[in-house]
Amino acid sequence: MALRLYDTATREVRDFVPLHRGEAGIxxxxxxxQxxxxxxxxxxxxxFDVLRRWLEHQGYRVTFIRNVTDIDDKILAKSAEQGRPWFNLAYDMHRALTSALASINVLPPTYEPGATGHVPEMIEMIASLIERGHAYPAPDDSGDVYFDVxxxxxxxxxxxxxLDDMEPAGDVDADQVARKRDPRDFALWKGWKPSEPATAAWPSPWGRGRPGWHIECSAMAGKYLGSAFDIHGGGVDLRFPHHENEQAQSRAAGHGFASYWLHNAWITTAGEKMSKSLGNSLAVPKVLERVRGVELRFYMASAHYRSHVEFSFEALxxxxxxxxxxxxFLDRALTGASDHAAGSDDVELVAGFAVAMDDDLATPAAVAAIYxxxxxxxxxxxxxxxAGAAALARSVAASLAVLGLDAAQFPGAAGAGGDGDALSAAVDVLVRGVLEERTAARAEKDFARADALRDRLQxxxxxxxxxxQGPQWSLSTPTRIDGGP
RNA sequence: GGUGGGUUGGCCGAGAGGCGAGGCAACGGACUGCAAAUCCGUGUACACGGGUUCAAAUCCCGUACCCACCUCCA
Known part of the structure; x- marks a missing residue:
């Protein structure tokens, strides 16, 4: 059984055949x-973290590149509104992103390139496109360079x-229409305008300016994954124009580019895509005030990546x-078991799990197998x-780990070391004392007292x-032990 | 106008011609001093109208409604 993936480009589920045996570039x-x-x-x-973990579990050596766009129109506009430098806004939000991803146990990519760090690579690519006759500098003095669709x-x-069925670019001003050969031509390089900060411009053969949006991904994918690579991913909204443009410019520059295109669907609220206004209450740290990181991740991983998810706190x-x-179950079955380690490679996954994952990452079926x-x-x-239960529990734990759902791996998880252990041990001593009293009360059939003690703990x-085997205690809602406010 | 996706039980969410995925909730039972947890059981779900077929949630035709993209977007 081999991995099969739905490829947006061919609109079918295809066997995953990597360019290089045993390796995957994503x-x-x-x-x-912003x-x-x-x-x-x-x-x-x-x-995509789930995809990566599954490939790695299957023995692939995965090179996983996920970029951040740290310069664009929106960043410039927002930073101007907020009265701070664009690079400060981008840096702050980048840190917020890193922290949000860590809180839901997303592995750091092999490398996380940013657009501003790859201007020379982009210039090189644009120059090559001009040379090959697929791009042109605007005939006026704007300093723009366009891809010639x-x-x-x-x-x-x-x-x-x-091409003829597409609406022409809607965001262009009259000047731009004049400098484009076709209204659908898109910017590879944007000449600097006096209204923009001087720090947001880099020297180029076409004058000072900044990169267009699409070129960064073409340049950085080429740099870190090579001329051709296996999988390109992103949200459905990126199919057009972003991915279409990326593919066009990369192939026009002579590269094979991606073999498979994977697109994840949206999480929506009230049936519509999450807008900025709704976005605030759904910021990751806000949501994590209601559930733990592992639970948020479980919620997301339980739905198929190509299915729309209608977000609600009830469903969460x-x-x-x-x-x-x-x-x-894991707690009960593994208490006292010698091998508590989750995700060790020699532990078998739960029955049906691998078949599900191989089928275009059918995580809903994989989760059903876990249940x-x-x-x-x-x-x-x-x-x-x-013994039988412990063996099954180890398989469950290993399967969860493949989905990135090993609770102990999440930041702030109880038992992750540090103060948490000492605190747990202290609480354990106190609770045991109460439980002993209660056991004695029950032995004397003094149920009123026994229930009162239980109520107090609850x-x-x-x-x-x-x-x-006697009374056991646990926290009614597993909470993070992180010292609190 | 072009392109892609959707509509499944109280709720969430799979499946893509043939034994009712799975979860949450509810109800009944077992266990328990009582609970909790757990297990067992309980549902005639596939937007609508036609059609194909021995058999349709699944395929075909049509209709309705919803969503996304068409050069800022996860």
């Missing part, structure tokens, strides 16, 4: 760092659109409840088969579980 369009990332923004990162016959192939909390059932194993494991536990957020 380029994912990251974010323009505002606080919300849950919609990070979906793409989670989806009419010079590239297969323009539109990625999104199956005919339902997913969290489901995840806690899985965790509960099946949990139910079976709980049954074994009830039958007293601790009020403190501690759940009691009476098992044949």
């Amino acid at each position: 380029y994912v369009c990251g974010l323009t760092v 505002s606080e990332p919300h849950v919609g923004h990070v979906r793409s990162a989670v989806n 009419r010079s590239w016959p297969s323009y539109g192939e990625l999104t199956r659109q005919g 909390e339902e997913a969290a409840a489901g995840f806690r059932r899985i965790e509960g 099946d194993a949990v139910r079976e494991g709980n049954r074994l536990l009830a039958d007293g088969d601790r 009020a403190a957020g501690i759940e009691i579980d009476d098992t044949p």
Whole structure:
């Protein structure tokens, strides 16, 4: 059974055949760092992180490049509004993004290139496009350079659109119309304007200016992954114009570019894409006040990456409840078990998990397979088969780890070391004392007292579980132990 | 106008011709002093109208509604 992926370019699920055996090169369009990332923004990162982890689990050596766009029209406009330098806004938002991604356990990419660090590479590529007759500097003194879409016959192939059916670019001013050979020509290089900060311009053969949006990805993918690479990913909205343009300019420059195009669907609210106005309450740190990072990630990973997700806190909390059932099983089955390690390579994944993942990353089916194993494991536990349950639990843990859902890996996870361990140990001593009293009360059939003791613990957020081996306690909502405010 | 996607039970969310994915919630049962947790059980779900077929949520035709993209977008 081999991995099959849905390729947007061919609109079909195809066997994944890497360019180089055992290796995979992936380029994912990251974010323009212009505002606080919300849950919609990070979906793409989670989806492609799952792809990467699955490939790595299958033994691929993955080179994973995810860029950040750190200079563009929006960044300039917003920073001007906020009265601060554009580079400060971009840097701040970049840090917010990094922290948001870390909070949901997205692995850092192999490298995270930014546009401003790759101006020479872009200039080189633009020059080559001009040389090959696929780009031209504007005839006026604007300093702009455009890609000549009419010079590239297969323009539109990625999104199956005919040039003549497209609406002409809507954002252009009258001047731009005059300097373009075709209204659909897009900017490779934007000449500096006096209204823009001098720091937002770089020297080039066509005068000072800054790169157009699309060229950065072509240049950086080429630099870090080579002329041809395996997978290019991003959100559905990027198919056109961004990805279409990237492919056109890269291929026009003589590169093979991506073999497979993968696009993740949106997370929407109220049936519509998340707008800035709604975005605030859905900023990742805000959402993480309601659920843990691992639960947010579980919510996102439980849906197929190509399906629209209608975000709601109700659905998010339902997913969290489901995840806690899985965790509960893991806790019970692995308590006292020798090998607690999750994700070790020699542990078998849960039955059906690999088949699901190979089928275009069918995470919903993979999660269903995990639930099946949990139910079976709980049954074994009830039958007293601790060894069997522990074995299943290890498979469950290994499968979760492939999805990036190993709770211990998340920042601030209890038991991740540091103060958390000492605090847990202290609480454990106190709770055990209360439980001993309660056990004594129960032995004397003083149930009123026993229940009062249980109520007191519950009020403190501690759940009691009476098992044949005696009472066990756990936090009713697994919380982060991070010192608090 | 062009392109792509969607509509599934109380809710979330898979599936893509043939035994009711899975989860959350609810209800019944087992277990329990009572709970909690867990397990077992309970649902005649596929927008609408036609058609193809022994068999359609799934394929075909048509209709309605929703969403995305068409040079700022995850």
